[in-house]
Amino acid sequence: MISKIDKNNERLRRHVRVRKNISGTAECPRLSVYRSLTNIYAQVIDDVKGVTLCACSTLEKEIKGEIEGKTKKEQAKIVGAKVAEKVLALGIKNVVFDRGGYLYTGRVQSLADGAREAGLEF
Numbered sequence: 001m002i003s004k005i006d007k008n009n010e011r012l013r014r015h016v017r018v019r020k021n022i023s024g025t026a027e028c029p030r031l032s033v034y035r036s037l038t039n040i041y042a043q044v045i046d047d048v049k050g051v052t053l054c055a056c057s058t059l060e061k062e063i064k065g066e067i068e069g070k071t072k073k074e075q076a077k078i079v080g081a082k083v084a085e086k087v088l089a090l091g092i093k094n095v096v097f098d099r100g101g102y103l104y105t106g107r108v109q110s111l112a113d114g115a116r117e118a119g120l121e122f
Contacts, residue, residue, distance in 0.1 A: 015101030022098050023047045031083070031095040031115065031122065033108055040076045040107055042083045042115075044095060053090060056083040076107040080114025088119055097122045 024030030024047045034041040043055035058067055058075050063082060067075040087095065095115075102108045116122070 011101040013101070018098070018101065022096055024096055024098075027092075028094045028096055029053055029087075029092060030098050031087075031120075032098045033100045033102065033111055035100070035102055035107055040072070040079055040111060042079055042111060044083065044087050044092070053092070054083065054086040056086060072107055073110040076110040077114035077117075080111035080116075081118040084115040084118035084120040093119075094121045 022030060024045050026046050026048060030045045030047060032043050032045055039058040041055070041057040041059075044053045045051070046053055056063070056079050058064070058079055060082075063078060066078055070078070097112060099108050099112075104112070112122075
């Protein structure tokens with residue numbers, strides 16, 4: 001009999017598999033992405049110390065005004081630009097991109113494009 005596939009469990013399995021190889025340091029931290037149905041979250045993590053250096057999401061007050069009336073992909077691009085702005089203010093130019101087990105398309109790709117356009121390198 002065919003079993004029902006849980007998409008989130010499959011995503012988590014991909015995420016664990018990728019995290020075996022991807023790790024962030026102080027010089028080159030990890031840009032982690034989480035996508036929910038309505039929002040998108042990005043955080044920059046130093047895995048050596050286990051510290052989140054900065055974070056950004058569509059729930060923040062300064063971003064809420066900008067994203068009103070925009071599509072989810074446009075919102076993700078704005079979040080990517082904001083997180084890149086925060087990281088560059090910390091003096092970090094390079095990051096490792098962790099797509100969190102999601103396919104590199106749609107909102108995840110838009111977030112990455114927004115971060116690259118703001119000057120972040122990965």
